[in-house]
Structures are given as structure tokens and as C-alpha cells.
Amino acid sequence: xxxxxxxxxxxxxxxxxxxxIVKIVIGLRYQNQPILPQDGPALLIANHNSHLDTMVLISLxxxxxxxxxxxxxxxxxxxxxxxxxxxxxxxxxxxxxERQGKDKTVNPIEQCAKALDSGKIxxxxxxxxxxxxxxxxxxxxxxxxxxxxxxxxxxxxxYMHGLGKTLPKxxxxxxxxxxxxxxxxxxxYENSQESFYGEVKKRFANMQDSVKLPKWD
Numbered sequence: 430x431x432x433x434x435x436x437x438x439x440x441x442x443x444x445x446x447x448x449x450i451v452k453i454v455i456g457l458r459y460q461n462q463p464i465l466p467q468d469g470p471a472l473l474i475a476n477h478n479s480h481l482d483t484m485v486l487i488s489l490x491x492x493x494x495x496x497x498x499x500x501x502x503x504x505x506x507x508x509x510x511x512x513x514x515x516x517x518x519x520x521x522x523x524x525x526x527e528r529q530g531k532d533k534t535v536n537p538i539e540q541c542a543k544a545l546d547s548g549k550i551x552x553x554x555x556x557x558x559x560x561x562x563x564x565x566x567x568x569x570x571x572x573x574x575x576x577x578x579x580x581x582x583x584x585x586x587x588y589m590h591g592l593g594k595t596l597p598k599x600x601x602x603x604x605x606x607x608x609x610x611x612x613x614x615x616x617x618y619e620n621s622q623e624s625f626y627g628e629v630k631k632r633f634a635n636m637q638d639s640v641k642l643p644k645w646d
Contacts, residue, residue, distance in 0.1 A: 435519040436496055442520050444492055451488040455481070455592075456607045460640060464612040465489055465585060469497045470545040471615075472584045474572055476565050476633065477554035479592040483521065485608060486552050486587065499524040499544055500552040524551065538571065542578045555629065565633065573626045576618035583615035586629065588636035611636040 451457055466473070473486055483500045490498060504525035508514040517523045524544055526537040544551055553575070555568040576584060591608040613632045618625055 439520050439522060440492060440495055443487060443495060447484050448488045451485055451608075455485070457485070457488075458607055458609050460609055460611040462612065463489065463610075464614060466494075466550055466583065466615075467491065468494060469548040469550040470579070470582045471550045472545065472572075472575070472579075472582055473550065473552045473587060474555050474584055474629070475552070475587040475589060477556050478564075478589075481592045482554070482589060483552060485589060485592060485610075487521075489587075489610070490550070494550065495522075497548060498522060498550045498552065501526060501541060501554070503528045524549075538574050538578055541575050545575075545579045545582050565637070568626070568630060568633070570622070570626065572629065573618075573622045576625060577622060580618040583617055584629075585615050586613040586632045586636065587611070588613075588633060588640070590637075590640045609640050611639055 475482060475486060483502075487495070487498055487500070500521060500523050502517065502521075502523040502525060504527050507517040507523055508525055518525070524540065526540050527535055541551055541553070553572060555572040556566045557569045557571070572584075576582070588611040589608055590611075613636055616628065616632070
């Protein structure tokens with residue numbers, strides 16, 4: 430029974446709070462036609478500048494598949510107290526993983542692969558942690574290893590611009606700014622780790638270049 434209550438609370442949270450905030454307060458602007466999964470398994474990969482990134486990405490997806498969506502998140506940060514653990518696990522729906530190999534008995538890639546094998550839609554930030562506002566850092570190899578482990582699962586690259594100024598790392602003050610979103614065609618693992626890594630970096634570079642920057646930038 431509790432499982433269904435939590436699912437209902439999650440649906441209400443995103444339907445009545447997050448989606449209206451993203452649409453009205455932030456002002457989401459698509460730079461091209463949205464390219465998003467309609468079912469799982471799938472892997473959404475995006476740049477990471479703000480805690481709002483996850484909320485925006487989830488809001489892009491249809492509510493009917495919300496129960497399948499799991500953002501990959503650091504267990505040590507999001508499970509550090511009881512309330513945050515309950516909220517992030519049940520309302521945000523995170524897949525908690527251990528960062529920097531703190532638990533040697535758990536393989537984060539296998540955790541993610543298991544979720545994908547069960548039909549989940551994972552949200553994954555290839556940079557690892559949040560960077561400086563509107564600046565991408567080098568992508569880590571985790572996304573390549575996961576793609577190699579699940580070669581038939583489509584990856585949907587997404588680039589977001591603006592959220593790093595709306596709620597940057599280390600700030601608690603919400604400042605409304607437009608968020609520009611660019612979508613890329615889905616891709617699957619091919620050839621080798623090195624070539625796939627290069628293709629992922631190329632996709633993000635092309636999406637960055639395609640953003641029509643607003644006057645405030």
C-alpha cells in the first residue's frame with residue numbers, strides 16, 4: 430500500500446508543482462524538436478550545472494512513464510538524513526550509487542545496468558558532479574562503460590543552458606532565467622570505448638554550438 434501512496438505523491442509533485450514551475454517560472458525553450466523516450470529502457474545523458482537539472486529533465490517526460498524514471502544520484506549526498514532519503518528515493522525516485530568506490534562490494538555500472546535491464550529510464554550526468562555555471566567539464570568514462578554493458582539501450586543526449594544561473598552550485602537563492610534545451614538523436618554503443626566516448630563529446634559540442642544565446646548571457 431505504501432508503494433502506491435508514494436507513487437501517487439510523486440505523480441502529484443511533478444504534475445502540480447514541478448511541471449508548472451518549469452513551464453511558467455523558468456520558461457523552458459526548446460532549440461529544436463524534442464527527442465525523448467516514450468518508454469524504457471533508455472538513458473538520458475545531460476550536462477550538469479544545477480540541482481534543477483534533474484527536475485527539468487524529469488518534467489520533459491510524459492507523466493504516464495514517471496514510475497520508470499530514475500535519476501542516478503550520489504548516495505552519500507542524497508541519503509545523508511532520513512527526510513532527504515525518503516524524499517529523494519520516493520518522490521524524486523533516485524537510483525542511489527556510491528561515489529568514488531566507497532563501497533568496494535558494489536559496482537555502480539552494474540547497479541545502473543540492472544535498472545536498465547528491468548526497463549527503467551535513467552537520468553545520467555556524464556560529467557559526474559555539478560560544474561561551474563554554464564561550463565561543461567570533461568566527461569567521465571562511466572557513461573561509456575554503461576553503454577558498453579547495455580549496448581542495445583538508446584542514449585538520448587540533452588544539453589541545457591541557463592539552469593546554472595537559475596540555481597548554481599552552492600546557492601540557495603532561486604533566480605528565474607530562461608532555460609534553453611537542445612536535443613540530439615538517440616545513439617547506441619558501437620565500435621570501441623574510445624570512439625564512442627569521442628562521439629558523445631562531439632554530440633555535446635554540437636548541441637552547445639547550436640544554442641541561440643539569450644541577450645542576458
